[in-house]
Amino acid sequence: MRYLKKFRNARKFFPLILVLLIFLLLRIPFLNFGKFEWDECVYLSNSRFFLGIGKYFEDIRPPLLPIALIPFLSNDLLLRIAPLLFSTLSLISLYFFSEHFFGRKIAIAASLLLAFNPLHIFFSTKIFTEIPSSIFIILTFFLLFKWIETRDEKEKKRNLSLSALFLSLSVLTRYANVIILVPILIILLLERRKLKLKELSLPLLIFFLCIASFLLSYQLITGNVFRSLY
Structure with missing residues (x-):
């Protein structure tokens, strides 16, 4: 059996x-x-x-x-x-x-x-970069939608934080992926009744720390971080 x-x-x-x-x-x-x-x-x-x-x-x-x-x-x-x-x-x-x-x-x-x-x-x-970045995009929305459907507070916080992490990784794989912030913001606005402002603190921190670490590393390498952004 x-x-x-x-x-x-x-x-x-x-x-x-x-x-x-x-x-x-x-x-x-x-x-x-x-x-x-x-x-x-x-x-x-x-x-x-x-x-x-x-x-x-x-x-x-x-x-x-x-x-x-x-x-x-x-x-x-x-x-x-x-x-x-x-x-x-x-x-x-x-x-x-x-x-x-x-x-x-x-x-x-x-x-x-x-x-x-x-x-x-x-x-x-x-x-x-197209396919590797698409993996992170799928994972971003997978965890974002799981955040919507989950009721447990701890799991919701974890899902939203991981979604922010994969979003930052997708942007660091392909810069054009920053555009997916638009649908994500729309989703968050539509689900604002389920969203507490304090829930956004950790996801935002994760996202900006990942991006900031990249900016700092490129500043150390090139001496002009803005060259990598245009």
């Missing part, structure tokens, strides 16, 4: 595993083991600079992707697998987001649409 129960628990992940197989089969043939593109080279140069083994540094690039690439710098094969890993995480995060709020059928449909999306297939093999 114990093994049967474990099998039943594992069976709920079969749709996700099947979608992942389709997802990977559509992307592995497009893995490029040739030369890196210009933008990829810049992110890799910044990554080596952060590690202390590179001399070229382009300060207009967001910092988080180069930092995330540091564990993959040992060889080119790992660097080619890294974007595929990021894209896989984006599919998994989308699946669990959709399953939690809309049910398993919608989660499967959403994941399949992402799996067959030509633009996503293209970016799944490139060291660009």
